[in-house]
Amino acid sequence: MTVFETAVRSEDAADLSTQHDALEDADLFSIAKRNSGNDEEESDEVEKKRQKPNDKGGTFTLKDVISLIEKRSLYRRVTKETGDVIFQQFKNRLLRHINLSLPASEISIYPYLRNTKAEISRMLKQSIVQKESHSAIIIGPRNSYKTFLIEHELELLNQEYSNQFIVIRLNGFIHSESSAIKGIATQLEEQLQKLHGVHHSFPKKEEEIPSEDGENEISKGSLTDVFERILRLLDSASQRSSGDANEKDKGITKITVVFVFDEIDTFAGPIRQTLLYNLFDMVEHARVPVCIFGNTTKINMLDYLEKRVKSRFSQRMIYMPNFSGLDDFKANVVSQMVPSGDDPITTAWLHMVEAQTRDENSSFFQELKRNYETVQSLPEWSNAVLPILSFATDLDDMRDKLGSANFTRQWRLNQLELGLTSRIQSLSELELAILIGSARVALKSKDHVINFNLVYVEYKELMKSLNSRIPTASALHPTKMFENALKIWSKRDVKNVWETLEELNLITEKSAVGLRDSAAAVFFASNYTFQGTNMPFDLRAYHSQVTLAELRRVIPKTSIYQPWTQL
Structure with missing residues (x-):
């Protein structure tokens, strides 16, 4: 039980013991408020209430009732504010614990x-x-x-x-x-x-000579x-x-x-x-x-x-170690989500998290299990639960959000939008056509190397082949219908599309590869990097990061470019 829950329950117990008195006080206050302008002719009901004995043996006056109500209202407000302050302090410490930003x-x-x-x-x-x-x-x-x-x-x-x-x-x-x-x-x-x-x-040796600017760097x-x-x-x-x-x-x-x-x-x-x-x-x-x-x-x-x-x-x-099993992963998740401490609110939060990890039917457990079966990443899990903790207003709200795991699920779905499939689906028709041309050229070449010239030639041939199948207006006038023909963009316009695909990491320059497989590959890559700046843009070597088979799975069958995904 949290600190402010204890205080609220204590207040509820006091209210239950004096429920009748509280109701009578409220009635007296409302009646007195109605008759506040006629002090000389108070009703019998007010007079009867005023004659009620108090704890000190006397009778309640109108001022006593108003003072009592104000004190109770102040107590409730102070209790709520104290609980809010305690919860905010706990939430800030919890967020710092998850982000590993504590001392x-x-x-x-x-x-x-x-x-x-x-x-x-x-x-x-x-x-x-x-x-x-x-x-x-x-x-x-x-x-x-x-x-x-x-x-x-x-x-x-x-x-x-x-x-x-x-x-x-x-x-x-x-x-x-x-x-x-x-x-x-x-x-x-x-x-x-x-x-x-x-x-x-x-320190300098005797034979060392300072540099031209007077400093020996x-x-x-x-x-x-x-x-x-x-x-x-x-x-x-x-x-x-x-x-x-x-x-x-x-x-x-x-x-x-x-x-x-x-x-x-x-x-x-x-x-x-x-x-x-x-x-x-x-x-x-x-x-x-x-x-x-x-x-x-x-x-x-x-x-x-x-x-x-x-x-x-x-x-x-x-x-770096791996998790030995699902139970080990759950234990580390609990350690990640619960800061150290034995205060009541931390203990209550610990019981909530442990209960969610034990309940295999809860949405929280299903998201946790999905993380374990896919990436087994505690940093990714911390990013997924941060929205739950950041938007919670009190401990009960945090418990409800934790059990539903809606924020965690939404975060995971948003991460999928950053994947390769979503990037391909967001391309324009011209960008998609150039990407398919890149994958076709890479599949045809021996070492899967492409350049802008080869891809543009492939794109131009594909567009001509597609336009040739567009029906003409009539047999007597073999002119294609203007609104049905697809425009073949110039090489200058397609260059901008090529740069866009490079920014999206759908194609990468050949030298932009990390560790080499052999000393020969190291030598070739080093020389290519040295000469790459002097090489014309059209002839720079690239690699396509998407294969033609992968594009065939992503591009819908209703697209006019679907037939291009197979040679």
Whole structure:
């Protein structure tokens, strides 16, 4: 029972015990209000009511009745406002719990992630506290909390060891090899300046010559030189930290560098994996402790590393766990939807969620089971239940919305509108014709490569064939009826359609592919990317993301383009 439910029930009990008195008070108030203008000639009914004895042995007056009614009205209003405030506080905390935006010390890790969390925590503590060097690659699908677990542990360690480590974050979708070096240099200088409150200049060798602008930047030169400067900078910063430390911190002489590398597989594509080699080489030979976490979705990530990179890597792989069954998934859903706490409203919400997960006939359970049987994604489930919690006005409303699961079902249906089928169904007739032409050309070609010229020729032939079957007005006048003929658009107009299909990811340029299958594919893709900007628009190589058989299933049979979906 919630706090405000307890208060309301207590009030109801008091009303039941004095129901007769309350009714009489209301009657007295209404009668007195009617006769408020004639005080000298009050009715016998009012006089009789006024003579009723009160708790103190006297009689109720008109002022007593009005005061009593005002107090009860004020009590009901205060009770309702107090309940609303308590519920709003609970709802805000619940939303922050689901979004994982609470302070690090208040976040409860989901049960199926706790073993992985313990392993990551152990590695970080060995690097930060014991000053050891480690490296690991974390493998798991997207939205599987890889980066979250690392950041959560770093926040916890920052509360106790804030001046003993710095964090450098890189992302393979954002940084290339050259921009990654600049990113490391920028973050390193900012972190050291924040750590010690002073600007750290890069130590120079005697033979080093400053650049033309008078500065010796860390990112100048080859990768080997850059990483050598980084190591000397960290070593000098550690010595300064040791010299300026207090008595209790004099034993700390090294600053740990933690690299969090998202999408690390994107740097395994180039033939010379210089960045990865130097990063892993730092772990083996650096004088300062280095800890590297590489996050990827590629299960066979090690197969794409060069031998020299493999020899530097510690071969430690951390795989993100899966759910052992439906019961395990339900337990994690309950942990996701119920924040920690033993207050009455949190306990009531816990009982509601557990009751819904046990009831196999409820709409809530059916949506939960559908998630488990399809994607098994807690982030997707949190997005599905957020509308239920956001629009609820009180705990009863939240319980009703949770049981019906209408918002969850509507959210799932809206997500389906973002799929490939919905995008194809939203195309105009010209866009659909060009897409079918692309799929036909891809099926005819040997390596499934298409370009704009080939697709336009295919589109033009299909349109001519279609117009040839349109009946003429008469045999004597072999002129096609104007309103029945289909217009063949010019090449210039179709270019805009081609760009629209590219924006919708229905066709993609050949170089826009992630990890390569072989070194030859890497070499070809790298050279194509280099020459792609100089290649004419009409001749750029593309891949169709939809096959002709898939289009045949999506395009309705009533469409005039349905016959085009088979060769």
